[in-house]
Structures are given as structure tokens and as C-alpha cells.
Amino acid sequence: MASTREDVAHLLRRAGFGGSVVEIDRYTALGYEGAVDELLDLRSPDPGADAIPAPTFHTEEIIAGRGSGDEAAGRNAAKLASDDRRALVRWWIERMAATQRPLQEKLTFLWHDHFATSMDKVDFAEAMWGQNQTMRRLGAGRFDTLVSAVARDIAMLLWLDGHNNTAAAPNENFARELLELFTLGHGGTAHGGHTHGQPYTEADIRDAARASTGWVIDRAQRVARLEPQRHDGGTKTVLGETGPLGIDDIVRLATSHPACAPHVTARLYSRLARPVGPDDAVVKKLAAPFADDLDTTALLRRIFLHPDFRADATRVALVKTPLEYIIGTIRALGVSNVDEGVGRLLRDLGQVPFYPPNVAGWPENEAWLSTQTAMVRVNAAEALARRLTVPSVREASPSERPDAARHLLGVARWSDTTARALADASGDPVRMLTIALISPDYLLA
């Protein structure tokens, strides 16, 4: 039976980015259910995140420089664009490291992973920032409201060619991913190997693409708007409904489809608890009320309070993603000055915010356990261990250091093998901490 402190440490790792000793103590004092409520309360003050200034973007200068035909202006535009992209990534990393509402940043990241949009193609950092703000603002509310906003988000229009989707030449990119990834699921083989029917047809995709034609980007206002002469106003049939459907109809039909709640629940449960498919018994139970209200906060509360979330098997079912690993370590060690070196570590580990590998988002578990990530983690652990500011490990006597590191990193217990290596390393606090950070025990989320 895990102690409340261990349960809370598990909750903080999954619902946030792990906790410092102080944070784990604070949430533990509230009891487990109190800790869940506290995490889900997004009205609490967040001076940590508020202290990170939003980047200044140079969108108009970039567009003007690129369009000028002048070589020097073009070079300057490229530099500004690159600066903007870097500043945006750094801003979010700093915010995740500093926030006192960790669930909000984690949830924003989970939606970024779900509606995975890459700055590689979108190009404009300001558009990515806008999408990020939308996901933070709407992420804990109703899922259909979020999808509706994402469907007319500027970055999404650029990412899945929505701004090129016209009545004369429909482009299916957005419509396909809306149904396949964002709402209904592919219906193919999922975790557990169970095959079930695809909830939509190719005809649904073609007509959903027609229904979402005509959206263009209004640069001056920084919004998308429907241009009627580019929109296909004809009759379409999507998911069983026929009529002159538009984008909101498609969002309504997709988010109210019986496959939607299990698909979205399974996605969140896979990231927060353990890898599952939509047919998992726990997912089915959690998805039933979500299908009625589409209330993400209520879904999250039910996930965290479900006994399966704290089951022994769930505790060892996820590997920390690179982001969880790096942000969690920064928070635990009290690393100040989150610089671009942190961004480089994330790049080498394969998970830079705003740059998902594709529209399906980042992979999980085994994918992070390649020899490649093992190699980078040694580098990352060594670099971060050197920047330890929390005094406990350094000030402890060598024999007490392994336990001090366990406490610091919120690890329930060291395995015998890890304990042996830590004892061997305990003479040098930085080297011992490096070993702790690359231990198989710490790699589990």
C-alpha cells in the first residue's frame, strides 16, 4: 500500500512535471483528493508562470522582408523568423519549469500533442503562440469548444493546408486528421491488438473536406474567416447527416459521434496513466460520462480518482517523455536560468515543444528507450546534475546521499542494483546525482 506522499508524487509526475520536495509536501498535506482538487483549480494564482514574459514577435517585418525581393532584407527576415521560433520554444520551456499550475501546462502540452502542429511547416512563431494560448485558455473546458477553435486556428490552417482548401480544389488534409486523429480514431489495431471498425468512410472525409472549404487567414486581425466564394455551399453527407454542412457542423458531428469520447479518453489515459485503446474497460467507464458533457476537467478528475490510476501496474506503465524528464529534473533540482542548452537537450532526445514529428504527435514508452535517447540522457543528466541548487544532496554525508537523492527526485525506492551504483558513486554528489538521473527507476514516469 503506497503512502499518501507516494501517491501524491505519482499524481504530480503524471498530472504535471513531477514535484520538488516542497511541492510534494505541500500537496500531501491536502490529502490525495485535496491534491487532485488543487491541481485542477486553474484559478489559483500562478506568479511563477506570470513572471515569464511573452516573446515579442516580428511577424510583419518577416513578411515584409521576405516579400521585398531584396537579398539583405530577406536575410534579416530569415534571422528574425529564426529568433522568433527560438524565443517561443524557450518561453514555453521556462513557463513549464516555473509554473505553479503544473496541470495547466501539462494539459496544454497534451492538447498540443493531440492536435499536433509543427512550427516546421507553420513557420510563423506568432501563429504557434496563438494556438498555444487557445489550448491553454480552452483546454480544461468542453472538448467540442476546443475542437471548434482549433478548426479555425491560424496555425492549424497553415499546418493542414486548410487555407488552400477551396470549393474548386478541395484539400482533404485537415478533414482526414480531424476524423482520424483528433476526434474519432482510426478504428484499426490499437493497444491490446483488438481490431474494430473504422468509424468513418472515405466518403465522409471527402465531404468533410468540402464542408471545411473557404477559410482564409485575415493577417491584419490575426484571425481566420470564411470567404463565401471559396466555400462549397453544396449538399454534403458526413457521418450520416446530409445538408449544406459547414465546419461547425463537422465539428459537432465528429465530437458527438459515439467513437469520439472513447478515442479522446484513451488518448489522455494513455499519456496520464497507462497505454490503452478505446476498448479498455477503464476507458469505457470513463468515456461514458465524458460523452454526455465533453467536460475535460470532469474527465481528468475521474481519471485521477479512478483506482486504476494508482494501481501498481499503472505506476510502472509509462516511461518519462523527454519533456517530462527534462522539465521534471529542472524543477526537482531547482535549476535556475533555463537557457537554450535545455532546448538542445530536448532536441537531441527527440521532443521539442512546437515541433512534433508529425500530426499524430509524439510516440511513447519503448520509443524513448533507444540507444540514442540513452546516450543523450547521460549527457543531459551530467549537465543538469552540475546545476543542482537544492542543498540536500550536496550537504548530506556520502552514506545519506542516495536517500537524499531519492527524496529530491520523488522516487519511491531505489532498486538494489541502482542502490549499489549510487553507493559506489556517493563520494561525488554530482556524479552520484548523474547516476540517479539515468537510473531505470527514475526513467519511469
Place this chain on the structure above:
Amino acid sequence: MPSLPAPPPFSRREFLAGAGGVGAAMFLSGCTDGGGTATPPATSTPATSTPATSTPATAGATRPTGSDGVLVLVTLYGGNDALNTVVPIADPLYRQLRGSMAIDPNAALAIDDRFALHPSLVRTKQLWDTKQLAIVHGVGFDGLDRSHFHCMDVWQAGRTDELRTGWVGRWLDQVGSSPLDALGIGGGLPLLLRGARRSAAVVQPDTFALPGGPQLRSLVETLVAADATRPPLAAMAADTSRDLLSVIDAVGPLLNSPAAGSLSATTPGSPSPNYSANPLTAQLAAVAKIMASDLPTRIYSVGMDGFDTHTDQLATHAQLLTQLDAAVGEFFDAVGDADVTVAIYSEFGRRVQPNNSGTDHGAGGTVLLAGNVRAGHHGDPPLLDRLAEGDLTHTTDFRSVFGGLAESVLGVSSADLFGPQYRPLF
């Protein structure tokens, strides 16, 4: 050794007749001609999918022993436009259907009276001319659904019912004895290389060494020693770290050394290769270095992104194929006459009719095989007048292609990896 008369690459009559009889006969002749060990599966299991017919244009390079070659898998992510890669240039329907997205016949590199390669594929054309290129037409699978992720997973898994392991991973599960048997070069771990019990190591093409000196190294060895009490994912993390230590010992010194052959580009005054501009060149340069050593690696996985050409297709596709062509050309310069087969594939082709300035997801892939291959055309080109919902139809299941490579290059049973219903090509 009986040699087949070189038939004209294809005729539609042959396609119809060859599906059952002629093709199979050619296939059997081809095997004896090659002298390889690629014995077809017992005829008691009829091919349930489209039988793979093989029509070698000539007796090209053949493998003397047939089972100790090296396989390099080049994955083109995003859906390469097969129709504009190997272009049915003589078919009037091609120009008609592709319209503004058709390849200019004057620029295309003709390989016979029916087909031409994309103008960017200059080195690839040389491989064709020297009988080192095989083109497999119309490759796909039943149930292709135009999803990048699902389709790429199917290609890499080599099956449709279970997508958690890749076929190279399953090969490792079967025969793997060393973490060096298969290597991914660059990036993360693709499904292709993931096995149930072990996965291939992934090395980065530039530098590859452990930080922290010998003290840290010895502590890491203690840390990741085998320990049966670990939960499965923690055990996998420890196993991976042990693999890393052995791969570093074996591969690190090779990658940190100057390159072999023309990939070195170390001639004074010559520009150094711009690896960041062409990541595939860097990956294949690493393959060439490892191949030149005595390491036991049999399969390499490399890849390129960006083939999802929904917009601005003509320029983007030309640039991508230029990078592919240069990287493959330089690779063969570096490895000389080594027994290596390079297989280039993508998850699907593009829709035949374009949208505004690009093409949407389609079907009908073309697989290019280079190096020690049975040169010429294989499989049956999809017919442009027999489209299915605007898409080319496939005539050869991709498992016949990978199965053929498994038997002829790796010397393992295609049926074990892909099931008995796919008749291995070649």
C-alpha cells in the same frame, strides 16, 4: 544456365495472362537463373494476394550465394509520388490525368520506350544503365486507407493485424545475437526496428561516444547490470543502456574516423559534404563506414522526411529526389562492389489527379531496389485507365518485395516473417 529471352518490359496482355501462369513460370526460371537460395514456398499454399510476377529485363547482377548480403532500407516518409518518380511517359493518359503536375517528357530520363525516371534521378539512371537497379511497380496492400501513420506502420510492421513490432525487429527476435545485427542511423527508433524482445540500436551519424570518462562508464555498467526484479519498462531501459555500451565500443571509433571513398570529400580544396543540407547523405556515409569494418550488421535503416507534397509539389518533389539520388549515388561510390541491396520505399503514392499545386494521399507505390539486385522491371504497372476512386491499384503486395529481400539478401524465410501467403519476389 538457361537465359530468358529479354521480353519487352510489359504488355497489358502479359499482365492478364501472367497473373497466373506465365508470371509464375518466369518467376521459377528467374530463381534458377539467379542460382540463389530463394526457393519459393510450397505450392500447397496458393497466393491469396496478387501473385508477384517477375520480368527481369536481362540477366543482371546476380548474387553468388544469395544469403549473406547487406540490406539498406531507405524509408521516404510522407507518401512519395510514385507516378512522378518512375513515370509512364509514353502513356497519353498520364499527361491527361496529371495535367500541370506531369513531368516534362523532354526533361525526364527515359529508360525504355515506356518509362522514364524523374529528371532529378541522374545517378539512379546510371544504376539502371549498369544493371544495378530494379523497379517494382504497383506495390501496396489490401486495405490501404491513405493514413500516413497507419500505412507506414503497416509497411514497417509487415502485417496489418498487429502493429507493435516491425519486421526487422521480428527478424532480430528470431536471429539476433548482437545489438549490432541491425542498426538505425540517425533520428529515433522506427517501428521497423522494434522487436518484441529486442530492438535495433540507433546510432547518430556524426559523433558517437559516452561522456564522463572511465569513472562514469564503470558506474553506468554497475547501474544497468541485469536485475530480474525490475519491472518490464525499467528492464528495457537497462537492456538498452547495456546495448548502448557495446554499440559505442564497436561503432564509435568507426564513425569518429574519416569516411571511406568519395563520401570523405577530404580532398584538399574540395567542399566538405553539407550533411545538414542532405541528411540522407550523412546517414548513408555512416552505413558505408560501418560496412567497411568487420562488424556483423546485416540491416541498416535510414530515412528521409518531407514527401507529403499536398502543395508546391513540382519544386519540392524535385528537390527531395535530388537529395535522394545524390545520397544513393555517393553511397555506391563509397561501397564499391560490396554485396549490398538498397531498398527505397514509401507508405503510399499520391492521387493521380492533382489538387491546386500538389497531390493528396493516394495509392500504388513503386519500390526501387539498387545494388545487387535482379535488374529490370518487376511486378505489373498499375493501369491509368483502371483507377479505383482516383487511385492507382496495386498489383504486388509489399510483403512479396520485403519477403524476396528477406530470402535473397538475408537468407531467411519470407513465410516466417510475413506469413506463407506472400510469394517472395525474385
